[in-house]
Amino acid sequence: MRYSGFKVIKEALTGHKGWTPAWRDPAPQAHYDIVIIGGGGHGLATAYYLAKQYQQKRIAVLEKGWIGGGNVGRNTTIIRSNYLLDGNEPFYEFSLKLWEGLEQDFNYNAMISQRGILNLIHSDAQRDAFIRRGNAMILNGADAEMLTTEQIKARYPFLNTDDARFPIKGGLAQHRGGTVRHDAVAWGYARGADGHGVDIIQNCEVTGFRIENGKCLGVETSKGFIGAGKVGCAVAGSSSRLMSKADMRLPMESHVLQAFVSEGLKPVLPGVVTFGAGHFYCSQSDKGGLVFGGDLDGYNSYAQRGNLPVVEDVCEGGMAIFPAFGRARLLRMWGGIMDMSMDGSPIIDRTHIDGLYFNGGWCYGGFKATPASGFCFAHLLATDAPHPTATAYRFDRFEKGLMIDEKGMGNQPNLH
Amino acid sequence: MIIDHPLLGPRDSAEFTYMGDARLIDRPDPDAGTAAQDFYEYGYLRDNPAGWHDELWFHEAGDRSWLVITRNTLTHEISKVQLARDVARSRGRSK
Numbered sequence: 175m176r177y178s179g180f181k182v183i184k185e186a187l188t189g190h191k192g193w194t195p196a197w198r199d200p201a202p203q204a205h206y207d208i209v210i211i212g213g214g215g216h217g218l219a220t221a222y223y224l225a226k227q228y229q230q231k232r233i234a235v236l237e238k239g240w241i242g243g244g245n246v247g248r249n250t251t252i253i254r255s256n257y258l259l260d261g262n263e264p265f266y267e268f269s270l271k272l273w274e275g276l277e278q279d280f281n282y283n284a285m286i287s288q289r290g291i292l293n294l295i296h297s298d299a300q301r302d303a304f305i306r307r308g309n310a311m312i313l314n315g316a317d318a319e320m321l322t323t324e325q326i327k328a329r330y331p332f333l334n335t336d337d338a339r340f341p342i343k344g345g346l347a348q349h350r351g352g353t354v355r356h357d358a359v360a361w362g363y364a365r366g367a368d369g370h371g372v373d374i375i376q377n378c379e380v381t382g383f384r385i386e387n388g389k390c391l392g393v394e395t396s397k398g399f400i401g402a403g404k405v406g407c408a409v410a411g412s413s414s415r416l417m418s419k420a421d422m423r424l425p426m427e428s429h430v431l432q433a434f435v436s437e438g439l440k441p442v443l444p445g446v447v448t449f450g451a452g453h454f455y456c457s458q459s460d461k462g463g464l465v466f467g468g469d470l471d472g473y474n475s476y477a478q479r480g481n482l483p484v485v486e487d488v489c490e491g492g493m494a495i496f497p498a499f500g501r502a503r504l505l506r507m508w509g510g511i512m513d514m515s516m517d518g519s520p521i522i523d524r525t526h527i528d529g530l531y532f533n534g535g536w537c538y539g540g541f542k543a544t545p546a547s548g549f550c551f552a553h554l555l556a557t558d559a560p561h562p563t564a565t566a567y568r569f570d571r572f573e574k575g576l577m578i579d580e581k582g583m584g585n586q587p588n589l590h
Numbered sequence: 591m592i593i594d595h596p597l598l599g600p601r602d603s604a605e606f607t608y609m610g611d612a613r614l615i616d617r618p619d620p621d622a623g624t625a626a627q628d629f630y631e632y633g634y635l636r637d638n639p640a641g642w643h644d645e646l647w648f649h650e651a652g653d654r655s656w657l658v659i660t661r662n663t664l665t666h667e668i669s670k671v672q673l674a675r676d677v678a679r680s681r682g683r684s685k
Binding site: 229347412414415418423425426472473474475476477481483516572573581585586587588 | 591602603607608610611621630631634635636637638639640641643661663664665666668
């Protein structure tokens, strides 16, 4: 069923009796050409592009819980492509371009809103760094604009640009950045994949891989063995747990990242704003809630909940730049498990096991990458060659010293 | 989280900096023939288990000691806290 304005009106006039489930609930078949493990944004996007773009058949997505219940439903919904390094920026710009056409492509309203992202600058050194970053973005075909304090004042009149401690000296804006309704991304990709014949199998946990003579033949699951020509893993924070079943140790740690939303307010914050003197970023959802976040808790965790010191730290950052927001009450807070890699950049690559492919290490930047991650992983699974924008995301870059370390932090995952 | 420091008693975990898997105590032998591979694995690969995990915490805002803490990554429960120097010496380091 294709969604359209005409369809909505027709259903409204006929008692809404014509709507059908957005995707099927099939039982698993004994064998698929390609099995994707992980029914999150990246796994569903991979299946969608495999079926639609790369014309692959007999594809299944296996999800241990319900689709979209992990990080695609736990992030702060921001999309942007304001990266610096060559290995990253073309990939994230590819992703932003896919976001721009996504709703028409998969015929689903994901409420993509290019309201712009603004990185505030508080020192001369930071201005130099952001000018360099903006130039790198422009060189890779992205948009970037340095805003003066006056331009920022016009857009955000309530910001105190003359603060004694953290004066606002300007900002790096990416006007094509913005926010997306994150759950709708999972649902849109699921519906699109299902429409192209992909089996989305929920409540099906992968318990092991069947590997013989260095070749992956399929996966053991809570619903029995499922054979596969190729297996692609896209399970984010659970990457190390899953790949340990194939006796692999990964260059990553799993960390908890908290996010927060306030009670609904009248429109106050038109775009996404990041504080440059602390780790704090904020946007306002279409429902009116202020959505914000900051640092990782900083220790290995699979608990999907964090601790109070980081809550305090994030709120202090918020109060430093938006003191007025201190009057809003916190409505909800939650945690997601981040697959923090050793250089802060992801991996989309084959493993040493024939037929087993890996997508992970997204750190806390996975949501904005969803379309390109799915596209590039689909490209790899379909063609056995990396997509041109993802050639740097190799497993062996750590061994070869080809790290893509945006922040220059070294192999300390909780600092990326 | 409250960390029961062996010398100082219960302390807020916010005083500490997390420094990763306690296997980092076991630095490879730089003179071994396999040193390049050993240091790659030492520097970059982690077990990252869901469950009990021995890990290094540095008491940065306290007495600057390094601890080996046995903590459950699923529940954040801490079952054991040791001074890292004791652990290292028990493994034959710093003779």
